[in-house]
Every structure is written in structure tokens, then in C-alpha cells.
Amino acid sequence: MTTAPQVDLTLSPRMTDPDWWRQAAVYQIYPRSFADSNGDGIGDLKGITAKVPYLQALGINAVWLSPFYPSALADGGYDVDDYRNVDPKLGTLADFDEMTAALHAAGIKLIADIVPNHSSDRHEWFKEALAAPKGSAARERYIFRDGKGENGELPPADWTSVFGGPAWERTTDADGTPGQWYMHIFAKEQPDLNWDNPEVREDFLKTLKFWSDRGVDGFRIDVAHALTKDLSEPLPSTAELGVEGQLLDGSHPFWDRDEVHGIYAEWRRLFNQYTPPRTAVAEAWVHASRRARYASPEGLGQAFNFDLLQADFDADAFRSIITKNLAEAEATGASSTWVFSNHDVVRHATRYGLPKALELAEATPTVAAPGADANSEEAKGQDGKAWLLAGGKPSDVDAELGLRRARAATALLLALPGSAYLYNGEELGLQEVGEIPESERQDPAFFRNPGVDIGRDGCRVPLPWTADGSSYGFGSDGAHLPQPEWFAGYAASAQDGVDGSTLEFYRSALALRTELQGAETLQWLPSAADVLHFTRPGGWHSVTNFGTTAVELPAGKVVLASAPLVDGKLPADTTAWLV
Numbered sequence: 384m385t386t387a388p389q390v391d392l393t394l395s396p397r398m399t400d401p402d403w404w405r406q407a408a409v410y411q412i413y414p415r416s417f418a419d420s421n422g423d424g425i426g427d428l429k430g431i432t433a434k435v436p437y438l439q440a441l442g443i444n445a446v447w448l449s450p451f452y453p454s455a456l457a458d459g460g461y462d463v464d465d466y467r468n469v470d471p472k473l474g475t476l477a478d479f480d481e482m483t484a485a486l487h488a489a490g491i492k493l494i495a496d497i498v499p500n501h502s503s504d505r506h507e508w509f510k511e512a513l514a515a516p517k518g519s520a521a522r523e524r525y526i527f528r529d530g531k532g533e534n535g536e537l538p539p540a541d542w543t544s545v546f547g548g549p550a551w552e553r554t555t556d557a558d559g560t561p562g563q564w565y566m567h568i569f570a571k572e573q574p575d576l577n578w579d580n581p582e583v584r585e586d587f588l589k590t591l592k593f594w595s596d597r598g599v600d601g602f603r604i605d606v607a608h609a610l611t612k613d614l615s616e617p618l619p620s621t622a623e624l625g626v627e628g629q630l631l632d633g634s635h636p637f638w639d640r641d642e643v644h645g646i647y648a649e650w651r652r653l654f655n656q657y658t659p660p661r662t663a664v665a666e667a668w669v670h671a672s673r674r675a676r677y678a679s680p681e682g683l684g685q686a687f688n689f690d691l692l693q694a695d696f697d698a699d700a701f702r703s704i705i706t707k708n709l710a711e712a713e714a715t716g717a718s719s720t721w722v723f724s725n726h727d728v729v730r731h732a733t734r735y736g737l738p739k740a741l742e743l744a745e746a747t748p749t750v751a752a753p754g755a756d757a758n759s760e761e762a763k764g765q766d767g768k769a770w771l772l773a774g775g776k777p778s779d780v781d782a783e784l785g786l787r788r789a790r791a792a793t794a795l796l797l798a799l800p801g802s803a804y805l806y807n808g809e810e811l812g813l814q815e816v817g818e819i820p821e822s823e824r825q826d827p828a829f830f831r832n833p834g835v836d837i838g839r840d841g842c843r844v845p846l847p848w849t850a851d852g853s854s855y856g857f858g859s860d861g862a863h864l865p866q867p868e869w870f871a872g873y874a875a876s877a878q879d880g881v882d883g884s885t886l887e888f889y890r891s892a893l894a895l896r897t898e899l900q901g902a903e904t905l906q907w908l909p910s911a912a913d914v915l916h917f918t919r920p921g922g923w924h925s926v927t928n929f930g931t932t933a934v935e936l937p938a939g940k941v942v943l944a945s946a947p948l949v950d951g952k953l954p955a956d957t958t959a960w961l962v
């Protein structure tokens with residue numbers, strides 16, 4: 384007989400608070416790369432359960448779990464075969480329940496990743512659609528069209544997928560002759576679902592209910608801005624797509640259409656049937672002026688703002704992004720979201736240490752909607768992918784400077800009102816892994832975009848838990864992506880209890896954040912150029928020196944510093960908190 388996990392009742396008020404998410408520190412786990420419990424080289428749910436004490440000691444409030452559903456991994460799990468099950472390589476539903484209970488007992492909420500824009504091509508529905516004739520109900524769950532040209536040999540439109548290559552794939556009929564085409568905004572293994580079909584809508588409500596009933600506290604909505612589409616004929620050509628105006632007024636045929644909010648209003652009604660209500664955050668790479676719609680209380684409640692993630696380490700850029708986003712959140716009743724790293728981008732400790740000469744000012748993230756905010760001033764930050772693609776070597780990166788700035792930026796981020804999204808491994812100061820041989824890369828963004836995109840494997844390499852041993856403590860027998868030797872120096876065990884280590888710095892910052900966090904407001908205070916100084920209610924001050932020379936600190940007691948002070952002054956690339 385198993386005993387129920389002990390629930391610490393002192394934690395329960397926060398666990399039942401309907402506003403728990405507003406200023407939560409959310410830690411993203413990429414499950415296949417976090418911890419491997421059975422030595423098959425793939426991280427799994429039991430691995431996560433075993434690390435709950437680590438997560439609790441870290442001081443996070445919630446875990447966002449990237450897809451853990453059955454998947455052939457054509458896109459790192461974002462190709463889902465079955466929305467209401469666990470990938471057998473990662474465990475079972477019972478393991479999921481055990482993990483959820485362990486997290487909850489530790490006072491940690493669970494956010495599940497939901498992928499509604501597309502299923503995988505191995506989903507029962509898609510198999511049925513392929514076997515069914517043209518015009519059948521089974522095909523109506525996806526987006527099938529006849530091809531153009533004399534024999535339908537040309538795609539219905541010349542659109543390219545986000546991962547490169549055509550966004551339409553031709554099928555083969557039962558008798559072996561070439562058939563219709565289906566649409567896929569992402570990889571061809573990710574056919575887009577037809578959200579005009581009530582059956583699709585019903586099924587997702589069932590999925591959201593399934594996980595909510597199992598104790599999931601919130602959802603991260605993948606590509607939330609692509610679900611509804613206007614594919615009436617004639618389909619526009621690529622030349623007519625991505626026109627700025629269409630992205631501003633919601634008239635683009637598949638990105639950010641206004642009707643998508645009807646879906647989220649329906650989801651919100653379901654979420655509100657739970658106590659506390661289930662929460663949601665949209666991944667929506669839309670024009671900043673349209674982001675608030677996703678974050679409204681009648682909709683998902685929160686939307687990622689990727690502005691800081693796309694910005695250079697620069698005081699003016701940070702200040703204007705923060706000011707703009709706080710005003711936006713206040714106007715909609717949402718709370719802000721802040722993020723520097725996730726499973727789609729180069730780790731920020733590396734971005735901030737890229738060789739200056741190789742900075743690529745115009746680079747945009749892989750998954751941004753065409754023409755979306757990626758071209759704004761704030762978006763012109765460093766993107767390490769282009770650098771890696773150009774053959775950039777880890778030895779070219781100023782890892783020390785990168786990490787120093789990353790810690791300063793993180794301390795600033797953790798002092799902001801709103802929720803902070805952290806990505807597993809950043810608390811170890813991990814750098815991007817640039818040296819993955821082509822033969823071991825997994826990301827379709829790499830394979831489908833030869834010479835254009837290096838892909839996202841470099842931030843998905845299994846974590847180093849110990850300085851030695853097979854796969855640095857990730858598991859007992861290897862890791863599904865190669866770990867470089869320098870991982871040893873970043874191991875959690877090597878940082879545990881070590882004064883000044885990045886892990887201890889995150890622990891202190893998160894504990895203090897919980898203690899100091901008050902109302903969701905911030906006040907800027909006058910400061911020297913290249914310095915940002917703000918205060919939060921209750922007298923919590925955060926000062927960041929983006930410049931090159933040390934500056935005087937304001938009066939107060941220093942409770943946290945991202946790097947040691949020098950003669951009582953705040954050195955370059957450093958943040959201090961004072962009370």
C-alpha cells in the first residue's frame with residue numbers, strides 16, 4: 384500500500400489562492416532532458432518526481448511541463464499522437480498522478496503544455512483522415528485541399544512552413560495514386576487541425592477537462608494565435624501574406640485572427656468551473672498591440688511577452704519594454720510575464736556573451752509569425768542561432784561575461800511585478816551547447832532549413848546534475864543529446880551549498896522574491912545613464928548597472944547582489960536588491 388504524500392498545510396492558502404499565478408515564478412521543464420529514472424537516456428516523469436525536493440529548495444511556485452504526450456518526436460513532443468495520455472517512454476498516467484501529487488505536496492503548481500493548432504500525423508484522427516475519401520467527415524478535422532495544376536500536382540498555395548519547405552504536403556490515396564494536400568504550418572508530421580469543426584472544439588474541451596480533473600492547475604497554449612483560419616478561395620500567395628496591415632487588423636489568413644478569441648472564451652468558462660480556476664498563458668508571437676486580447680480575464684488570462692528575450696542587454700531597451708508591458712497588463716487586468724530563456728531560443732547566458740563582431744542585429748526567433756513584432760526596435764536583439772550556424776564555437780563566447788549579465792538580468796526580472804518564467808538549467812548558469820554534431824541533431828528546424836537555421840537542440844541538452852558519472856547524473860546510461868565535457872563545471876552538485884554559485888544565487892533570489900513580493904506595481908527612480916533603479920511597494924529596491932564602470936548604490940541594506948560589490952559600489956553588469 385502506498386501512503387498519500389504529506390501535505391504541508393501551511394502551504395495550502397497559497398495553493399488555493401485564485402490569484403496564485405499573478406506573480407508566480409514558473410520553472411519550465413523540458414521533460415526528455417530533465418532527469419532520467421530508468422537509464423534509457425530519455426528524461427521521464429519519475430525523474431521529475433525524484434527531483435521535487437530540488438524544485439522545492441529552488442523556491443519556484445509552479446512547473447510548466449513541455450509536452451509529455453505520446454509522440455514520435457518529429458518536433459520535440461510538439462507533435463502529439465494522443466492528447467490524453469503519457470508517452471510510454473516518459474511513463475504512465477499513474478506516474479503522472481504521482482508526480483502531480485508530489486509537486487502539490489511541495490506547494491508547487493503544475494502547468495501543462497497544450498498543442499491545439501496541430502496534432503501529429505500519427506494521431507488516430509489523421510490516420511483515419513488519410514484512409515478516408517476526399518470530402519469525408521474524417522478529412523474535415525484537418526485542412527485538406529485539392530492541388531492546383533492540371534493534375535493537382537501543385538500545392539494549393541505557395542506558402543512555406545515555419546520550419547522551412549512547403550506548408551502543404553501531398554497525400555497518396557488508397558489505390559496508390561497521388562491525392563489531396565494537407566496544410567501544416569510547422570513540420571509535415573504536424574498537420575493543422577480544422578478549428579471550424581465543432582468536433583475538434585469538443586475534443587479539446589474534453590482534453591482540458593481530462594487534465595484539469597487530474598489536478599493540472601494551468602495550461603500553456605502552444606501557438607495560440609494560429610488556430611482559426613480563413614482559407615476561402617482564392618488562397619493568397621506568399622507575396623500577399625505577412626503584410627503588416629493584416630497582422631495589425633487580424634485579417635491574415637492564419638495568424639492572429641480575431642475569431643480565435645471565441646475559442647478561448649469557451650475555454651475560460653471551463654477553467655472557471657474549477658476551484659481555484661485553471662489558469663492559462665498564451666504563446667502568441669503577435670504584434671504587441673494585439674497581445675492583450677489573449678491575456679484578457681475573459682480569455683486565457685496571460686500571454687507571453689517575449690520582448691526582453693529579444694532585447695539586447697541595454698538599460699534603455701529594458702526600461703521601455705518594462706514600462707510598456709506593465710501599462711498593458713494594468714489596462715487588461717492580466718499580470719505581466721517575463722522570460723529570457725525557453726526551449727526555443729539560445730540560452731541567455733550565451734546570448735549575452737556572443738562575440739560583438741558576430742552580433743546579428745536583424746536576427747529573429749525561429750517561431751515568430753512572419754512580420755510580427757520581430758521587426759520592432761526591441762526585437763533586434765542578439766540571436767545566437769545565426770552565430771552558431773555560421774560555425775560559432777563555444778570558445779568564441781565570452782561565457783563569463785554572458786553569465787554575469789544573465790545573472791544581473793535575472794535578478795532584475797525576478798524583481799519585476801508579474802510572473803517570471805525560468806527555463807530548466809538556467810539556474811545552473813548553463814550555456815548553449817554549440818558543438819552538437821549534425822548526425823546527432825534532432826530538431827526539424829535544423830533539418831528542414833539546411834544552412835538557414837541551426838535549430839534548438841543546443842538548449843535542450845540533458846541537464847548536468849553531478850560533475851561526473853554517466854551523463855553527469857542525468858541518468859545511469861547516457862543522454863539522448865550529447866553533453867559536452869564542460870558540463871561538469873555547471874553540475875548542480877558542484878554548486879549546491881557553494882557561496883556565490885549560480886544555483887545558490889537563484890535560490891536566494893527566489894526566496895527573497897517570495898518574501899518581498901507585494902502589489903503589482905513598480906516605480907522608477909532617477910538613476911545615472913546605463914543604470915536602472917526601481918522600487919516595489921514595501922521598500923524593495925532593484926538597481927542594475929548596464930554600464931562599464933561601478934556606480935554608487937542608493938541608501939539601504941543590500942540583500943542580494945548578482946556579483947560581489949566592489950568597495951561598496953555596484954560594478955558593471957550587476958544587479959543588487961536593497962531594502
Ligand code: GLC
Pocket residue numbers: 458461462498569605606666726727750
Ligand atoms: C511552439 C513551441 C515550439 C514548437 C512549435 C510548434 O512555438 O514552443 O517548440 O516547435 O510551437 O508546435
Ligand code: CA
Pocket residue numbers: 419420421422423424425426427472
Ligand atoms: Ca527514461
